[in-house]
Amino acid sequence: MxxxxxxxxxxxxxxxxxxxxxxxxxxxxxxxYVSEIFSYFYKSELDCLASPELMLRHPNINQNRDILVNWLVKIHNQFNLLPETLYLAVNIMDRFLCRELVALDKLQLVGTASLFIASKYEEVYSPSCKNFASVTDGACSEEDIKQGEVFILQTLNFKLDYPxxxxxxxxxxxxxxxxxxxxxxxxxxxxxxxxxxxxxxxxxxxxxxxxxxxxxxxxxxxxxxxxxxxxxxxxxxxxxxxxxxxxxxxxxxxxxxxxxxxxxxxxxxxxxxxxxxxxxxxxxxxxxxxxxxxxxxx
Structure with a gap:
């Protein structure tokens, strides 16, 4: 060796x-190639970090995020999605919240749309928009999720290559x-x-x-x-x-x-x-x- x-x-x-x-x-x-791949990951991960200072602009974000992420874990598990999908979803959500101030009643929509985007990116077979809408108990319609998806992706400049x-x-x-x-x-x-x-x-x-x-x-x-x-x-x-x-x-x-x-x-x-x-x-x-x-x- x-x-x-x-x-x-x-x-x-x-x-x-x-x-x-x-x-x-x-x-x-x-x-x-593995050394070069991870060298790239170590550099690019810094470009994909959310800022806690920017997120703290949202009132009570600690507690509200606790509730939202706990719910995302439940839905992620319910759909039997890949572990990578959950990490990407939370990263998408956090980075979006750094860029946009979101009203409390829209946080669940942001979380749902983020998981929807992540599942499309990571999964071979992603749950449909209808599936995601159904688990929100009427809080988010299919159209809400689709519009949220577009707005989040545009806000993040379609950057999803998160290490x-x-x-x-x-x-x-x-x-x-x-x-x-x-x-x-x-x-x-x-x-x-x-x-x-x-x-x-x-x-x-x-x-x-x-x-x-x-x-x-x-x-x-x-x-x-x-x-x-x-x-x-x-x-x-x-x-x-x-x-x-x-x-x-x-x-x-x-x-x-x-x-x-x-x-x-x-x-x-x-x-x-x-x-x-x-x-x-x-x-x-x-x-x-x-x-x-x-x-x-x-």
Missing amino acids: VTISGKTTDNVFYRYEDLDLEDSDDVLMVSE NPLNFLRRISKADEYHMDCRTVAKYLLEITIVDFRFVGIPPSKCAAAAFFLAKKMMGRPYWDGNFIHYSGGYSKRQLQGCVKMMMEYLEQPVIHEEFYKKYSTRRFCKASVASRDWAKRVIEQGFNVMDLHESNN
């Missing part, structure tokens, strides 16, 4: 293995040999970053790295070595501390997003929401520093 040296933006030196060499015979993994957080999570998972339980928990933790307003404006690659770091802690596989630093996009443990802290705070507090919690409490997702909350509360109650948990110098 080829070993290479690297340095993080906060001057942490590390060594990593070229794990992409293992995929040289798999044309689907495009190993000869999805799940792409970054899959990249990091390579360094963990695609450990299934760890990745399932990481998916739950990563989804916290779209339901919790505090994560608006944080690059998806950083959210994915923090989710995987914390999932590894929960699995008792604590070390964030050179491979994880490199395949996360160069994030050191210190750089992830703020995001990990917010995730732990979210897990400690009472359930706010019922549909999100319920979704990940099923066997399909290894009851990740239940197990993660129980684990986080025990760690916090016992006064442990999660960043150093399970490491030999602790």
Whole structure:
């Protein structure tokens, strides 16, 4: 295995293995292009971030967004859509709310139209406009959704090439040999970053790295070595501390997003929401520093 040296933006030196060499015979993994692809993702993700400051122009946006995103999770699950569709829908919605002031009674329309757009972009078979109108219980007509779709796309200049957080999570998972339980928990933790307003404006690659770091802690596989630093996009443990802290705070507090919690409490997702909350509360109650948990110098 080829070993290479690297340095993080906060001057942490590390060594990593070229794990992409293992995929040289798999044309689907495009190993000869993967570094360039992710270099592009790391640059372009900054152009697709919503601004929390601009969103805060909307009165009570924190609480109203909580309700709306929780509802979107429910509809997304009801339609059995791809995980990528939900992330793109929330990104579309947030970026639109940065550009346009929206009345409270129109927020559900913005969310519905955003999910409609995202499903067209990501899904092989997208639910019809009629399907989306039917789940709003009369709040949005088909014509409302179609007009909303056009207005949102025009406002965003049709920019939908959002580097999805799940792409970054899959990249990091390579360094963990695609450990299934760890990745399932990481998916739950990563989804916290779209339901919790505090994560608006944080690059998806950083959210994915923090989710995987914390999932590894929960699995008792604590070390964030050179491979994880490199395949996360160069994030050191210190750089992830703020995001990990917010995730732990979210897990400690009472359930706010019922549909999100319920979704990940099923066997399909290894009851990740239940197990993660129980684990986080025990760690916090016992006064442990999660960043150093399970490491030999602790």
